[in-house]
Amino acid sequence: MQTRFSYGGDEHIFAEVAESMSLQAFFKGLFVTNAVRDARIKGVTEICPANASYQVKFDPDQIKPDDLLAELKQLDSASETSAPVIKTRIIEIPVLYNDPWTHETLMRFRERHQDPNGTDLEYAARINGLNGVDAFIKAHSSAPWFVSMVGFVAGLPFLYQMVERQRQIQAPKYLRPRTDTPKLTVGHGGCFSCIYSVRGAGGYQMFGITPMPIYDPNQKISYLRDFMCLFKPGDIVKWKPIDRPAYDAAVADVDAGRFSPIIRDVSFSLTEFNNDIDAYNRKLEGVLHGN
Amino acid sequence: MAIKVLKPGLATTVQDLGRPGYYHIGIPLSGGMDRHALTAANLLVGNEEGAAVLEAVFMGPELEFTDDALVAITGAELPPKLDGEPRETWTSFKVKRGQKLSFDFLKQGARGYIAIAGGIDVPLVLGSRSTYALGALGGFKGRKLEAGDELPIGRAGAAVKDGRTVAKDLRGLPAAMPTELRVMPGLYWHRISETAGVGFFGDTWKVAPEADRIGYRFRGGKPLEFVPREPPFGAGSDPSNITDACYPYGSIQVPGGTEPIVLHRDAVSGGGYFMVGTVIAADMDLIGQLQPNTSVKFVKVGMDEALAARKSRAELLGKLRSALA
Numbered sequence A: 001m002q003t004r005f006s007y008g009g010d011e012h013i014f015a016e017v018a019e020s021m022s023l024q025a026f027f028k029g030l031f032v033t034n035a036v037r038d039a040r041i042k043g044v045t046e047i048c049p050a051n052a053s054y055q056v057k058f059d060p061d062q063i064k065p066d067d068l069l070a071e072l073k074q075l076d077s078a079s080e081t082s083a084p085v086i087k088t089r090i091i092e093i094p095v096l097y098n099d100p101w102t103h104e105t106l107m108r109f110r111e112r113h114q115d116p117n118g119t120d121l122e123y124a125a126r127i128n129g130l131n132g133v134d135a136f137i138k139a140h141s142s143a144p145w146f147v148s149m150v151g152f153v154a155g156l157p158f159l160y161q162m163v164e165r166q167r168q169i170q171a172p173k174y175l176r177p178r179t180d181t182p183k184l185t186v187g188h189g190g191c192f193s194c195i196y197s198v199r200g201a202g203g204y205q206m207f208g209i210t211p212m213p214i215y216d217p218n219q220k221i222s223y224l225r226d227f228m229c230l231f232k233p234g235d236i237v238k239w240k241p242i243d244r245p246a247y248d249a250a251v252a253d254v255d256a257g258r259f260s261p262i263i264r265d266v267s268f269s270l271t272e273f274n275n276d277i278d279a280y281n282r283k284l285e286g287v288l289h290g291n
Numbered sequence B: 001m002a003i004k005v006l007k008p009g010l011a012t013t014v015q016d017l018g019r020p021g022y023y024h025i026g027i028p029l030s031g032g033m034d035r036h037a038l039t040a041a042n043l044l045v046g047n048e049e050g051a052a053v054l055e056a057v058f059m060g061p062e063l064e065f066t067d068d069a070l071v072a073i074t075g076a077e078l079p080p081k082l083d084g085e086p087r088e089t090w091t092s093f094k095v096k097r098g099q100k101l102s103f104d105f106l107k108q109g110a111r112g113y114i115a116i117a118g119g120i121d122v123p124l125v126l127g128s129r130s131t132y133a134l135g136a137l138g139g140f141k142g143r144k145l146e147a148g149d150e151l152p153i154g155r156a157g158a159a160v161k162d163g164r165t166v167a168k169d170l171r172g173l174p175a176a177m178p179t180e181l182r183v184m185p186g187l188y189w190h191r192i193s194e195t196a197g198v199g200f201f202g203d204t205w206k207v208a209p210e211a212d213r214i215g216y217r218f219r220g221g222k223p224l225e226f227v228p229r230e231p232p233f234g235a236g237s238d239p240s241n242i243t244d245a246c247y248p249y250g251s252i253q254v255p256g257g258t259e260p261i262v263l264h265r266d267a268v269s270g271g272g273y274f275m276v277g278t279v280i281a282a283d284m285d286l287i288g289q290l291q292p293n294t295s296v297k298f299v300k301v302g303m304d305e306a307l308a309a310r311k312s313r314a315e316l317l318g319k320l321r322s323a324l325a
Helices: A023-039 A065-081 A100-108 A120-127 A133-142 A244-255 A270-275 A277-288 B035-044 B194-202 B281-287 B303-323
Strands: A004-008 A012-016 A044-049 A053-058 A085-097 A145-150 A157-161 A185-189 A192-195 A205-209 A236-241 A263-269 B002-007 B013-015 B053-057 B062-065 B069-077 B080-082 B093-095 B100-103 B108-116 B150-152 B179-185 B205-211 B215-219 B241-246 B251-253 B261-263 B270-273 B275-279 B295-300
Touching (some): A004 A065, A004 B275, A012 A065, A012 B241, A023 A044, A023 A065, A023 A270, A085 A133, A085 A277, A120 A133, A120 A205, A133 A236, A236 A277, A263 A270, B035 B281, B035 B303, B080 B093, B179 B303, B275 B281
Parallel strands (some): A085 A236, B179 B295
Antiparallel strands (some): A004 A012, A012 A053, A044 A053, A085 A263, A145 A157, A157 A192, A185 A205, B069 B093, B069 B108, B080 B100, B241 B270, B251 B261, B251 B275
16 A cells, blocks of 8 residues: 655645555554654644544644655555554444434435435445345444544544445435434445434435434533543444334433443454454454453 | 623624644634634734634624723624724724624625633633534534623733724735635645646636535536546545545535535534645635635645745734734
8 A cells, every 4th residue: 555645735744545445544544643643743733544544734834844744654654564453442332223313304305315215224225235124234233343533523433344345335425415414323425334423414324323422512421521522543333223212211321321331442453353354353242242 | 791692693603713633533623714813803902812702704793791891803894883883993992881892784804803801701622712613612602602692701911002903914814806715736636637627726716605614615617527537445436535534624625526615614524525635724814704706716836835825924923913012
């Protein structure tokens, strides 16, 4: 992988690790951005890892753009030799698939959709060659996902499923973006799922909703007291399909301040993962449930 | 001391010089769209340069003061009135307890900055008092002002005289129209054809009505033609799609190749549209003062010109500081 560098005006360096998405490209970006952070380069003000790219914002009054570019190129080539192992977390996220709120919203914006006569779930199942909504939910929730980028709006995770490329779910975005998406909608566009952290515009297909807040600017929610955004790039997410009573109970728990998500520390090796994906994912799930 | 909001204006928010350091999790810089005008307003009333002020868009608010205060309005030509009596912009003036500050119709520019000695004393959130409305974060309750809000005002520092004014040549506003925005081509520039590249800089664009703190959309130029390709995995099938990546501030994305959008202080931090380049930092303040329908030409520059423009912008700020020292 040869990283392509470009200046984003006089304050940013943009680096495209690869044009297409892969865990290898994501890991390289994560390693380089960690190395940039550790190098504490004078004048660097923001370090933003993304799916298969990264960006560094800097103050050209403190460091010459060409000097920073040279330094980034060096860190970028050095990262090729790093072992792709990270210490991270695995987080279980309950999801009510096929929920009434995203259903109401998708019906409201039906004329902007590829398949105005179906639902987003039915459409996604069909174009991915899966036999119906239940088979789709199983494919979506049975293997874990990587948080490969956090952004767009505050705390929104982009998630990339940890399966072989041919098993990855793909779906186009809406023909025209919606002006409304319920908060905590689980969406999907291209090869990425996401959780909408706030209510607002969106273009991803809508599959369900989680009762678990992932962003709290007031930091009242117990697990968001330390920081208002739950996710960091490199986190691993496992969806847990739940039914309506379980959803309602979780919402009540959140409101009463007693909801506690399952979050476990875990280390992840890309090499071991690639050797046997299903076995490795089972091992990760074991960590999640304390095995 | 506090200020009562009688009428909120169109979209009035509390802003300072912004909240760096959290872009990697989707929390943008925020802060005044026109940082030069915001700084000038603060200096006029004796505040720190980055104290929190009100940013009013197109239409001013109506405010009632519960105590005596020193006030200055800068940025857009949004003429202030005190109990109905006209006051000058870019000039500090006294307000007495119980007086009402309102505004006449906008004459020029888009965003006015209202500084009050002592600054708007909302809590710091992640190091800044700026409002990031999309994330319901910072400012006054994370949102634009509403009638009935009471804004706390901090204690004013050393008293400065009223009637101080900023000379026209230190205001940092565009000298001529159509406005030129200097752009460094790059990012995904290679995705469009050579003809499209020439057209982008040759065409005259107009600010679309969809122009806010997140981004400014432009219309009226020719649609961009793309270099043919196989869509890379993860990018989506439209030729304007990319594997979702970070968006620089000032970057120009062109969804579908039709209408360029320049991202601004409340930028979405990333997404799946390609970008042709980036407006240089020195011209970002200017964008915040563009009204819808303003004609704009994008002008191609390189890093050296961007840095020279940056330097001259910094010199302007230096002169402003000396003038108000």
